[in-house]
Amino acid sequence: MATRQVQGKPASIKDVAALAQVSVPTVSRYLNNRDRVSEEKRTRIANAIALLDYRPNPIARALVRERTKMVAVLSTNTTLFGQSQTIYGIEQKAQQEGYSLNIDVLVGDNRKQIVNSVNSVLDQNPVGIILLNYDELSNQAFELLPPNVPTVMIAGNRRENTAQVSMQERQGGYELTKYMLSLGHRTVYHITIPGGGGGYTRLAGWRQALEEAGAPIPMPVDASWDPEDGRTIGRQIAADESVTAVFVGNDELAMGVIRGLGDAGKRVPEDVSVAGFDDHPIGRVWNPSLTTIHQDFRIAGERAFEMLQTEIEDIDSGRGHTDSWDRYIEVPGHLIIRESTGQVSADRHN
Amino acid sequence: MATRQVQGKPASIKDVAALAQVSVPTVSRYLNNRDRVSEEKRTRIANAIALLDYRPNPIARALVRERTKMVAVLSTNTTLFGQSQTIYGIEQKAQQEGYSLNIDVLVGDNRKQIVNSVNSVLDQNPVGIILLNYDELSNQAFELLPPNVPTVMIAGNRRENTAQVSMQERQGGYELTKYMLSLGHRTVYHITIPGGGGGYTRLAGWRQALEEAGAPIPMPVDASWDPEDGRTIGRQIAADESVTAVFVGNDELAMGVIRGLGDAGKRVPEDVSVAGFDDHPIGRVWNPSLTTIHQDFRIAGERAFEMLQTEIEDIDSGRGHTDSWDRYIEVPGHLIIRESTGQVSADRHN
């Protein structure tokens, strides 16, 4: 009647071996089925495991294998729409494949803090790292990652020397801007999200489209992540009659901008067309609903994990990973036209 | 000139001991400064550590101490506003205190899947667990957590037998409903977010306020997390002339409802007052801006981690943890009145 286990102290492989009357290595073999184990012992071991409710200690395993089953995700502010969606995608896959996920938020505005952040990640001995490189801070973190641990980056499209999932942000920005120009606007203004610099961003696509069209290129306006900030900017640009079309760095901010324009008496899209980026769920019910670029963050997360897993397994099987730098996949967004953009005339776009 | 380390193979405590010409246990003592180490050896060891860029292997440490430095966070859909904010708060604190964070998304609609989810968490040997108990699924997971690992729950206010951070949702729902009634509405309708049952929820507070006021208690309408769903519901309830005030389970959904009402020709708040819950940043720039209950998810996350850490340390120091079940702290929300609610008359509330 009395259970075999001492309260709180879980069964070890030793207990299983003893109960099944086999040696510890045999249990290990059974667990990892690398070598054959006789049918008779298999059942004895299986019974012992069930009876003791035994589960292998992953810590001990990791120590001897010099390899954990843990993947680290490095990201700046995880509460932002894109980041949280991406992480969700990664998490789903990881769980499915038996990996655990360590989330590490990058903080710090100076190099030392970033170094600390990154080091605390490396201390955990992840088998692999996924870096959400959506802004400048995470871009800096990339430099600090050791070359010998498999890494996949999800980004606009910045690096050549690492496995990567590209969201094709530049292309998205390009398409969106081109679309707005096609509506008859003389030019399109741009409000940038933080860290939007670099050659592969939404902003870069915007610029390219304007250049190609020979349209004037206004100075982009920098904003924070806060929709309230967008509102303030919206009020300001309302004063400028030349502004008839605005491409805002993301949907949250775009909604703020529209509200700000409204505060100042401007109608969207009748007076000013506004488009966002990301396809945030609230943008779909916003009034007017947002024209935007739909981004598949969840899919990007899933693909990134798959890519990382392949890389990890390639190393395990000795296939090396230098060539993994070539791994590259695109998860492009696509234009979604809704109510917030329209012809340049005063007539309501239908 | 040649570095001492083989490429890829990090230095171990053995290497440090050898280089510093001391025994391994001495290095260990230095690292953990439990016992005194002579000044002379201290500097030798320090130099060796710096030279080898040595960092203790947390895996080996965890194995011998039978205790990791890792905390697991259990949550359903981590992309939702409340969840992601809470996790962010936890993460900040954890990082600061030298703990790593494992995020585990609860999935599954049957018991077996939940058991699997929970087991995969336990396999990781977390020193502690924080459960975001915001809905029914996570509530089921709670039952499966072992009593011997320190656990803190963040919830509306459901359990008595565990350490807990309460968001006081019932009280929030109560206040909000009372406020709406005070505006002159005959009653307040309610649209519930998933898993909103139970005695300590927003919904329970709503009911209580109506009961106290002797107001009619309409049948609550169930919704999903999707704002589009709110929009559909908004269109439907627009047909019912008796609906002059609606309390929606969260802000995202509330925005959908307002849009739906608008689709059907109803003005907010002139025709119908609508309030949400959570104080989502977009709700602040929504037109009309949302009356809501501000919830401090981030703070709740931080408090939960602090509580867990105390519990963990109490156990370490042998103070036991039975009494920790009593730990309980409240992070109450508060009413924020904005533009989406007003007097029952047709006049615009100021």
Next chain:
DNA sequence: CTGAAAGCGCTTACAG
């Protein structure tokens, strides 16, 4: 197919 031995990197008594 199977067991005795060694070892992963660290910490914890145990003697000095």
Next chain:
DNA sequence: CTGAAAGCGCTTACAG
């Protein structure tokens, strides 16, 4: 203050 020894729970050659 310090070192030799044992052990955490597992896996991996090594012999049979």
